[in-house]
Amino acid sequence: MNRKPEKLQRSLLLPVAARYLMPLLLIFSIFLLLRGHNEIGGGFIGGLVAASALMLYAIAVSPAALRSLLPFEPRSLVAVGLLTSLISGLIPLFAGRPFLTGLWLKTEIPVLGKIGTPLLFDLGVYLLVVGIVLWILLTLAED
């Protein structure tokens, strides 16, 4: 079982590239999330891209480095994501509409575009996907 090579000469290229790629990819994932309603993208894809970006960093540098970079536990992200989606469904109840009805703000907001509960729902999916992938993969990586 202990075939894991103890100390390979690490390539310098990957860690350095990962440091710059990760924030770019994260921004890209948010871009995907936000444009999802009109163009190709969405919370699920965005979440997968963000998780890949973070895992790239974990593999290139180290899982511990990623942990220290994250201000939260991945599993709490799962809970927050699920709750966000649930709350986005509950909001219309207070407006007297059925559960999960999409409610939109009348005015458009610069950069973000039209804001409504479906976007919040998608944000929940995004957070949940990031949380799940990181949770499982980091657990495996650290084990």
Place this chain on the structure above:
Amino acid sequence: MTSFLLSLTGGLLAALAAPWLTRRFPKRSGWLLALAPLGILVSLMNLLPALRNGESPSVSLAWAESLGLSATFQLDGLGALLAALVAGIGALVLIYGGAYLSGHPNLTRFYVVVLLFMTAMLGLAVSANALLLFIFWELTSITSFLLIGFEHERPAARAAAWQALLVTGGGGLALLAGFILLGNLTGSYEIPQWIAQKEVIAASPQSTAAFLLILAGAMTKSAQFPFHFWLPNAMEAPTPVSAYLHSATMVKAGVFLLARLLPALGGLPAWQGLIPWIGLATLLTGALLSLGQADLKKLLAYTTVASLGALVMLLGINTPLSVKAAMVFLPAHALYKGALFLVAGGVDHAVHTRDIRDLGGLGRAMPLTAAAAGLAALSMAGIPPFFGFIAKEVVYESALGAPALAAWVTALTILANIILAAAAGWVALAPFWEKARKDLHPHEGGAGLWLPPLILAALGLVSGLLPELAAKNWIAPAVSSVLGKPYEVKLSLWHGLNLPLLFSLITLLAAVLLYTLRVAARSADADAWQHLARFGPAAMYARGLKGLLSFAALQTRLLQSGYLRVYVLFITLFTVGMALPPALLSMRALPPAVWTGVRFYDVILVLIIVTAAFFVVRATSRLATIALLGAIGFSIAILFLLYSAPDLAMTQFAVETLTVILFVLVIYRLPKFSRLSSRPARLRDILIAGLGGLMMTLLMLVVSYHGQDSRLASFFMENSLPKAYGRNVVNVILVDFRGFDTLGEITVLAIAAVGVFALVRGAAKRKGERHE
């Protein structure tokens, strides 16, 4: 009515405040919390004049309008009678419980669950919608479960709680099925609608099935034979709970339900043909089984079973007189039986035993408890001028009017009543006034322990002395609402010389005889029926439960082998079995396939996929397998891209990438790559895999053909932008049109992640333990 409904939230608010109150006023918390049910009672009293005039105020709240459901609350005489008992006895039980469980670490939990139960029970009393009623019904079952298992460290308490939940919960499912049948039949879940459409119900062949299902619900809840066994076991609960739930209120829910539905279903031939006999059987079973009990609470429990049987019998006889008798007997029983349970608890609290064979001589040291016991017992024995006497007279009168075999019904009712009257003396007189057989050192408890039973017992006396007051305010409105027409109730102690009076006299004389005989044979009869229990329904329940559990174990061993390959096998086989036959059947309707617009890169991609798939199964190293699977995955992603599904393609790319990372992380942990399957096993796998492939192919063909005439695609295309403000139809479907599905899926994902985490962590832990 609205103000009454608002007052019901007082119970919930009290439940919220209970933890703080218990900490702040440890000695007085019960008295303070009792203010909530008292407030509800006052608010109910305010509605009494309206009820007396035959009004039944109602409030309808929007619930799920798209399903045509509204939460309709309606207070009528029947509901008011039950609500008054629930709130009134609830207040006394909170006071009593505070004293009885004083210093108990879980006193707060007692308060909270009792208050929640009370609110659910009040909700039950005022529900005019069957589904609403069902929800409250189940809530009472659940709170009852929590209260029976209050002392959850004891295995007996846990087993009893479980039993009560399974029996009443099973009946609850039957009840729901019955409600749904009636709902489909009448097109409404409003009980007044059912009553209005009783001819429609009677004409339908489904009505008997619905009736039997509803009856099963009522029988389990009200502990009717053969489901009576859970009630004596429920005596594992603390005594205030037994007094409140398992004697005075919750077990009356089944009786209440029958009374509530009597106007709608009472005309069915099965009603009069079946219910009286169930009630009579329960009455006799409870009375006879009570003979062999030495534990005060168990004895009371069996007499409660008997009384519930009497109530069900009366409603089954279904004459105006018997309905009146039921509505008189119901509060009479709640008053004296509640008091007797509280007395039993007081005795237990004072001398730490409930064994009748040991008890005696408590009267001098506990005069107030003894007084409560005496008053309640006299009412239970049916001695004038107590309310129990009036109740017994009308019960006898209605038994004489039974639809069939009236003489037998009456004789058996008298027999049961003799035993019950003797039991009253046995429970409430013997421990106080017979000679003690042990040194018990009794002492009177605080006011919280003797006042509540004394109030209940005294109410039995007052209602007996002033029967017109009870009749006018409570009984007449209740009878009128069950019968569906104004009904004048006259109650009096003296009816003249008639048959019921003669029966009462016989009952009393025989009971006195039985009592003296039992006192003489005091030590001999404890659990005299024990050897019969092997054949009883309780034993059948135990066998059934055991069978169910071993069946569950068997199918778990069969299906949950823990091997991934077996799971894949089962899942594939099941899916093929379910989907292949319909796919084959609809193949005939399909036009012959036409090859259109095949491009050379389609062919190349398909070739890559097929070739890679072929080599995957023949690969001899894990790395090669992973690489080949990756080739398949990316080719599929490109196919998605080519056939204008960029979202899917992107997702597929991201998933493939993450899969590679996943493999990198686990590849070192996996055992050596080798072939373990035998040749026949490989042939079997090829067959199953082939079937799976065939099914998917056929499904795709069917779906793509039928997809053309589906209105769904065009609906989503047309409405995506105007209704959901999004041009990406796929995403709009995911987050808006079918958002509920997505919510379910992400919930499943989250749960699966928890499972994976537990597995990985568990495996790591086990490995760590092995290494140590």
